[in-house]
Amino acid sequence: MTAIGANALDPADSLVILFGESATPALRDVAVIQQFDDPKAQLALTVAVGDHVEIDSVSYLVERVGKLANQNLQTIGHVSLIFDQIPDQPMENALYLEPKVKPQLTIGSTIIYLTK
Numbered sequence: 001m002t003a004i005g006a007n008a009l010d011p012a013d014s015l016v017i018l019f020g021e022s023a024t025p026a027l028r029d030v031a032v033i034q035q036f037d038d039p040k041a042q043l044a045l046t047v048a049v050g051d052h053v054e055i056d057s058v059s060y061l062v063e064r065v066g067k068l069a070n071q072n073l074q075t076i077g078h079v080s081l082i083f084d085q086i087p088d089q090p091m092e093n094a095l096y097l098e099p100k101v102k103p104q105l106t107i108g109s110t111i112i113y114l115t116k
Contacts, residue, residue: 019078051113053112
C-alpha cells in the first residue's frame with residue numbers, strides 16, 4: 001500500500017476500499033492505494049470463491065466475488081474488501097472475506113491475491 005486516505009479507515013466500518021495509483025484526489029481521500037508489482041499479472045488477475053487474499057501475512061478466505069470485482073481489479077486496481085456477513089444485496093465491486101476482522105493497515109502493508 002502506497003497511501004491511505006484521511007477518511008479511508010473508519011474503525012466502525014467493515015469496508016476497505018482499494019484503488020490503484022490512478023485514483024482521483026477525491027477517491028484517494030476515502031481509499032487505500034495499492035500498487036501492483038507486475039502490471040501484466042494485474043491484467044490477468046481473476047479472484048474466485050475459495051481463493052485467498054493475504055494481508056500482512058494474514059490469510060483471508062474469499063467467500064463471495066462481486067460481478068464487477070475482477071474487471072475493476074484488472075483495469076483500475078479497484079475492489080472493496082468487506083470483513084462482514086454477505087448481505088441479501090451484496091456489493092458487486094467487492095470481495096467478502098473471512099475472518100470478519102478488518103486488519104490494521106499501514107503504508108507499506110502488503111496484499112497478495114492467492115488465486116488458483
